Amino acid sequence: MNRQLSRNLWLLLLLLPMGLVSGDEIKVGFVDIPYLIDEAPQAQAASVRLESEFAPRQDAIKERKRDLDQLREALEADDLNQGERLQIEREFNKTERRVKRDEQDFREELNIQKNEEFKQVRVIVLEAIATFAKENQYDLIISDGVLFANKRVDVTEEVLKQLQQATDAD
Secondary structure, three states, X not given: OOHHHHHHHHHHHHHHHHHHHHOOOOOEEEOOHHHHHHHOHHHHHHHHHHHHHHHHHHHHHHXXXXXXXXXXXHHHOOOOOHHHHHHXXXXXXXXXXXXXXXXXXXXXXXXXXXXXXXXHHHHHHHXXXXXXXXXXXXXXXXXXXXXXXXXXXXXXXHHHHHHHHHHHHO
């Protein structure tokens, strides 16, 4: 059993008897955090921002790949003399190295930016869950490591609505 699930079960087992002894019911909810992070309007806005920010570089890489294809076609031509073929091969190799380097740099920078953006989204989602739990008087909200959660305790959609309302208010 993984650590998170084990910790959640122990916490639940410790809290349940407290509620039974004192006569108060314990209000427990479940939240699917990966779903919230994917569906939150803040995450979708971050994706749009990243896409627009990186689109020009992606277009430039596509253009270089088209150049590379043209050079490849030129190399396949039968009417080239040795000097022309050598010059085109050099240009092809240079362009190919540049495309590979640009693609690698692009992926690395995009991943860094994505991680930063989604780290902020995760903080917003966790804060929304805490706010939701306090406003709705939940005693326990659980997430990862849950093998089953009845829809009765699944508050994911309600937290998503809260995140959407927060975006609409901005």
